[in-house]
Structure formats: C-alpha cells, structure tokens
Amino acid sequence: xxxxxxxxxxxxxxxxxxxxxxxxxxxxxxxxxxxxxxxxxxxxxxxxxxxxxxxxxxxxxxxxxxxxxxxxxxxxxxxxxxxxxxxxxxxxxxxxxxxxxxxxxxxxxxxxxxxxxxxxxxxxxxxxxxxxxxxxxxxxxxxxxxxxxxxxxxxxxxxxxxxxxxxxxxxxxxxxxxxxxxxxxxxxx
Numbered sequence: 001x002x003x004x005x006x007x008x009x010x011x012x013x014x015x016x017x018x019x020x021x022x023x024x025x026x027x028x029x030x031x032x033x034x035x036x037x038x039x040x041x042x043x044x045x046x047x048x049x050x051x052x053x054x055x056x057x058x059x060x061x062x063x064x065x066x067x068x069x070x071x072x073x074x075x076x077x078x079x080x081x082x083x084x085x086x087x088x089x090x091x092x093x094x095x096x097x098x099x100x101x102x103x104x105x106x107x108x109x110x111x112x113x114x115x116x117x118x119x120x121x122x123x124x125x126x127x128x129x130x131x132x133x134x135x136x137x138x139x140x141x142x143x144x145x146x147x148x149x150x151x152x153x154x155x156x157x158x159x160x161x162x163x164x165x166x167x168x169x170x171x172x173x174x175x176x177x178x179x180x181x182x183x184x185x186x187x188x189x
Contacts, residue, residue: 031069031179031180032046032047032069032179032180033046033047033049033067033069033075033177033178033179033180034046034047034177034178034179034180035047035169035175035176035177035178036175036176036178037174037175037176038173038174038175038176039174045169047067047102047104048104049066049067049068049069050066051066051104051105052064052065052066052104052105053065053066053067053102053103053104054102054103054166055067055077055094055099055101055102055103056099056100056101056102056103057094057098057099057100058098058100059094059098062077062079063079064079064080065077065078065079065080066078066079069179071179072179073095073096073097073179074093074094074095074096075093075094075095075096075099076091076092076093077091077092077093077094078090078091079091096177096179099171099177100170100171100172101168101169101170101171102168102169102171102177103166103167103168103169104166104167104168105164105165105166105167106162106163106165106166106167107162107163107165110163110164112163113159113160113162113163113164116155116156116159116160116163117156117160119152119156120152120153120156120157120160123149123152123153123156124153126145126149126152127146127149127150127153130142130145130146130149133145
C-alpha cells in the first residue's frame, strides 16, 4: 500500500536532478545589463529589464519602452505607441555605443500615486473654499480647516513628487553600459 502512494526513490532523485538542471540553465542563460561607474570602480547597478525606460540615442529619443539584450554589442528596444485606435508594437536593435542616456521612473507603477493626486485635488478645492467660509464669519472652522487641508496638501504633494521622479544615467560621462551574459563568462566591456 505504501509503495503505491509514494514514488520510488530513484524516480524522486531523477525528477529533483532534472529540476535543478533546468533551474541552473535558466539562471545562467539570462543576460544582464549592468552600469559601471567610471570614477568609482566598485559602484555597479543592475538594470531591471521589465521597467519602462526612456532611452536617448544618437538617432533620437524613445519614451516608455522596454529594453532587451540580444548580444554583447546591441540592445533590443520594444516600444508601444498609440496609433489611431490600436497600439503598434515596434522592436528594433541599436548598438550599445549609440545609447547616450537612460531614464527610469523611481516608481514602476505610477497608478500608486493616483489616490494621492485625487486627494490633493480635493484639498486644493477645499483651500479655494476657505475664503468663502471666512467671509461668513466662521473663524474657528477656517483655522482648523486650513491646518487640516495644509497638512493634506503637504502629504499628497510629497507622494506625487516621489511618484514622478526619475533616475537618469548619462552614459559616456559617468556610466558605462555592460552586458553580462552569465556568471561563468567575464563581462564584456
């Protein structure tokens, strides 16, 4: 009875070794984009390939596109543009040496800043209504309303500021873009 419910030990070892082999191939097969600082040799940053990026090249500027690595000398850029009533996907390759600047958003999803934006707009409407309330003669409610609405605006504006910040990397001046293909081979510069 016990033999029927559990697989034999050889079967479990084979499945486990196949899973470990496939996992290791997946880990070593991934290519990474790494930025090296020219002045501080130990400072490196690995770029996340799933984030939306603004890429400035010698050919022009490409907004909100995704980077991909094809080989050691070229990048694949995939951009989506709204054309008419549909999205058009374009994918093209650029040599790495033509990339001048990369810009990333600090927050990958700007939708997280939407509630703060809406609350900030409501607070702005409330600040506009304060002089009307003061004209009616409610001084105490105006003072407490100004404190509440001012603190609401400060919190919402700070969240909106964090949500719209970008990190930019000037390639050539301070940073060098390097493709690292796996942990086995050394990075190509």
